[in-house]
Amino acid sequence: xxxxxxxxxxxxxxxxxxxxxxxxxxxxxxxxxxxxxxxxxxxxxxxxxxxxxxxxxxxxxxxxxxxxxxxxxxxxxxxxxxxxxxxxxxxxxxxxxxxxxxxxxxxxxxxxxxxxxxxxxxxxxxxxxxxxxxxxxxxxxxxxxxxxxxxxxxxxxxxxxxxxxxxxxxxxxxxxxxxxxxxxxxxxxxxxxxxxxxxxxxxxxxxxxxxxxxxxxxxxxxxxxxxxxxxxxxxxxxxxxxxxxxxxxxxxxxxxxxxxxxxxxxxxxxxxxxxxxxxxxxxxxxxxxxxxxxxxxxxxxxxxxxxxxxxxxxxxxxxxxxxxx
Numbered sequence: 001x002x003x004x005x006x007x008x009x010x011x012x013x014x015x016x017x018x019x020x021x022x023x024x025x026x027x028x029x030x031x032x033x034x035x036x037x038x039x040x041x042x043x044x045x046x047x048x049x050x051x052x053x054x055x056x057x058x059x060x061x062x063x064x065x066x067x068x069x070x071x072x073x074x075x076x077x078x079x080x081x082x083x084x085x086x087x088x089x090x091x092x093x094x095x096x097x098x099x100x101x102x103x104x105x106x107x108x109x110x111x112x113x114x115x116x117x118x119x120x121x122x123x124x125x126x127x128x129x130x131x132x133x134x135x136x137x138x139x140x141x142x143x144x145x146x147x148x149x150x151x152x153x154x155x156x157x158x159x160x161x162x163x164x165x166x167x168x169x170x171x172x173x174x175x176x177x178x179x180x181x182x183x184x185x186x187x188x189x190x191x192x193x194x195x196x197x198x199x200x201x202x203x204x205x206x207x208x209x210x211x212x213x214x215x216x217x218x219x220x221x222x223x224x225x226x227x228x229x230x231x232x233x234x235x236x237x238x239x240x241x242x243x244x245x246x247x248x249x250x251x252x253x254x255x256x257x258x259x260x261x262x263x264x265x266x267x268x269x270x271x272x273x274x275x276x277x278x279x280x281x282x283x284x285x286x287x288x289x290x291x292x293x294x295x296x297x298x299x300x301x302x303x304x305x306x307x308x309x310x311x312x313x314x315x316x317x318x319x320x321x322x323x324x325x
Contacts, residue, residue, distance in 0.1 A: 008219075016213060024068050026064075027202060028064055034179055036269065038153065043268075044261040044262045044264065047154070047175045048178075051156050051158065059113065062155065063075075068209065069207060071110035071111060075115060078119050078120035080119065085105065086106065088131070089103050112151070112152045115154075115155055122165055126168075128171070128174070169249070173291050178286060178290035230276075237259075238288075241313060247292055247309050258287055266282060292310075
């Protein structure tokens with residue numbers, strides 16, 4: 001840990017994060033990696049994009065995380081007729097005071113669930129850009145800060161689904177991680193039928209953390225040590241994506257920074273106060289893949305050209321030996 005270590009202890013961090021993981025895991029059966037990814041984004045001060053077909057639990061994961069944290073939560077159902085002002089807020093004229101008053105939009109919450117984000121127009125999607133990056137919104141020249149902590153959990157259907165709009169590169173780059181839920185296995189699906197036919201699983205979820213404790217967890221994870229050699233390794237991985245012939249668009253500097261932040265939380269969840277190379281490579285695909293674009297004709301070489309390219313990059317970039325120096 002650094003000299004500016006947070007007030008909580010390692011035991012308190014482990015107990016609090018374990019409680020959150022267990023609480024969300026009670027709702028999301030058989031998907032521990034997805035639950036862990038959601039918590040990593042929250043504690044790394046990033047945002048999460050969940051992409052999958054309808055009905056596999058994307059919104060349920062977001063709602064379960066929100067229910068486990070005693071903080072303000074808003075859900076925005078993105079539809080073709082949703083307007084940017086519905087998200088950020090609008091200025092309304094008050095005839096009594098003869099002044100314009102700012103009416104806050106749905107983005108003003110600690111956890112914002114952007115449901116089916118790619119069913120709204122690109123103009124409405126772009127309303128999230130400033131909020132996700134700078135944690136503020138600007139309306140009619142006035143800037144309004146957002147609550148802290150602040151997390152956007154967005155769900156989207158695959159682009160092949162009817163009525164969807166592709167997220168622009170600038171929007172995708174704002175998301176720290178993109179994950180897919182996948183179909184549950186047979187046992188988990190059978191258990192879901194038995195349990196949810198009787199009661200809504202979210203009804204039994206009790207908050208195990210609040211905004212204040214989440215801020216302490218964030219401070220603890222931020223203080224996790226990253227050796228200079230490991231910082232250079234992460235930069236080398238990002239630079240390799242920019243020169244790989246199978247990729248048309250490589251990882252941005254924002255992606256490099258967010259990979260380090262996510263790796264710190266990964267290490268902290270594993271009970272360490274320092275990052276190792278395995279923390280970085282474990283998160284490479286969920287943090288980098290959605291930001292990259294394959295080169296023309298790359299799809300012919302395989303069904304997942306981006307994942308293949310990242311695997312080759314990991315193989316050829318030298319791993320630092322003394323990663324804690």
